[in-house]
Amino acid sequence: MPRSPAPFNRHALPGVPSEKERPVTDATLVIIDPATPLPAGTAAPEDRLRVLDPQQPQINVTDLGVTRGDGIFETFGVVGGDVQAVQPHLQRLQRSARMLELPELDLDAIEQAVRLAARLHERDDVLVKLIITRGIEGLEQPTAWAYAFVGDDYSHRQHHGMKVVTLDRGYPRDIAKTSPWLLQGAKTLSYAVNKAALREAHRRGAEDVIFVSTDGYVLEGPTSTVIMKVGDVFVTPRTDQGILEGTTQAALFGIVASLGFGTDYRYVRRSELDQVDGLWSVSSGQQITPVINLDGTDLPYDRELTQTILKRLQSRTS
Numbered sequence: 001m002p003r004s005p006a007p008f009n010r011h012a013l014p015g016v017p018s019e020k021e022r023p024v025t026d027a028t029l030v031i032i033d034p035a036t037p038l039p040a041g042t043a044a045p046e047d048r049l050r051v052l053d054p055q056q057p058q059i060n061v062t063d064l065g066v067t068r069g070d071g072i073f074e075t076f077g078v079v080g081g082d083v084q085a086v087q088p089h090l091q092r093l094q095r096s097a098r099m100l101e102l103p104e105l106d107l108d109a110i111e112q113a114v115r116l117a118a119r120l121h122e123r124d125d126v127l128v129k130l131i132i133t134r135g136i137e138g139l140e141q142p143t144a145w146a147y148a149f150v151g152d153d154y155s156h157r158q159h160h161g162m163k164v165v166t167l168d169r170g171y172p173r174d175i176a177k178t179s180p181w182l183l184q185g186a187k188t189l190s191y192a193v194n195k196a197a198l199r200e201a202h203r204r205g206a207e208d209v210i211f212v213s214t215d216g217y218v219l220e221g222p223t224s225t226v227i228m229k230v231g232d233v234f235v236t237p238r239t240d241q242g243i244l245e246g247t248t249q250a251a252l253f254g255i256v257a258s259l260g261f262g263t264d265y266r267y268v269r270r271s272e273l274d275q276v277d278g279l280w281s282v283s284s285g286q287q288i289t290p291v292i293n294l295d296g297t298d299l300p301y302d303r304e305l306t307q308t309i310l311k312r313l314q315s316r317t318s
């Protein structure tokens with residue numbers, strides 16, 4: 001009989017013997033130390049990767065990622081053992097790091113850690129979360145790790161669609177220009193608001209959220225990019241509105257262009273969503289999910305086209 005993983009022991013203290021048997025590898029952890037460039041010739045990037053037991057406590061209680069949510073992250077999809085969209089994720093990570101004025105990162109070491117965490121996992125279809133925090137208070141050295149785990153199962157939603165509500169994001173669409181210190185458009189660890197919005201959606205009988213700016217423009221989901229289809233053109237909101245450049249959205253635009261559709265980045269008013277020929281939520285974790293009902297109104301859903309795009313998204317290797 002397969003052994004179930006040992007429960008995470010929050011109260012484990014240094015010196016307390018760990019379990020003799022290795023836990024089932026339902027998650028793998030690679031620490032990157034340091035995640036900043038080393039002086040030339042000091043160490044090969046792989047020398048600073050340490051594979052550790054994710055069921056043991058690893059994070060210092062004064063780490064600013066924990067105490068302030070001060071850090072950034074990326075979630076990479078892994079399908080059939082291939083890590084998807086590696087370069088787009090790393091470039092977005094670097095943009096986020098610069099917005100937060102974190103030290104320059106060593107993207108080669110980070111890439112190797114992500115690939116190693118994925119390779120060590122016993123399953124081929126996982127997610128790898130890459131976390132970079134500002135580090136332990138006072139040390140000024142980022143803490144970084146890559147963690148591979150089995151993500152949620154989105155197959156029901158991907159095939160049958162989901163109900164979504166729009167929620168006010170509480171700021172106008174030009175927030176990134178007027179107030180850059182709010183870090184909108186960086187993928188920071190501060191996702192408490194995003195999670196609260198999802199709980200509000202569940203209270204309203206929906207499964208996901210589309211944020212709308214105070215001046216009535218469509219932004220993004222709490223963990224996804226919004227895509228709509230108008231006639232033969234796929235449209236996504238422009239990213240100069242304090243939202244993330246989605247790696248899945250970019251891949252999807254390549255796919256639909258190869259199928260003969262047009263693509264467009266523009267400002268989208270909330271009122272336009274009632275007239276669309278298709279609406280989707282896309283991200284590395286869920287790939288693509290059709291929105292079949294928005295704020296209580298049913299929307300058109302092209303099942304065949306959605307499944308074609310889903311298959312192409314899942315089979316991409318870059």
Ligand code: PLP
Nearest residue numbers: 222223224225246247248283284
């Ligand atoms: N927007 C937000 C706020 C997100 O958190 C995410 C993913 O987590 C996305 C968009 C989609 O990005 P990607 O397709 O690169 O996963």
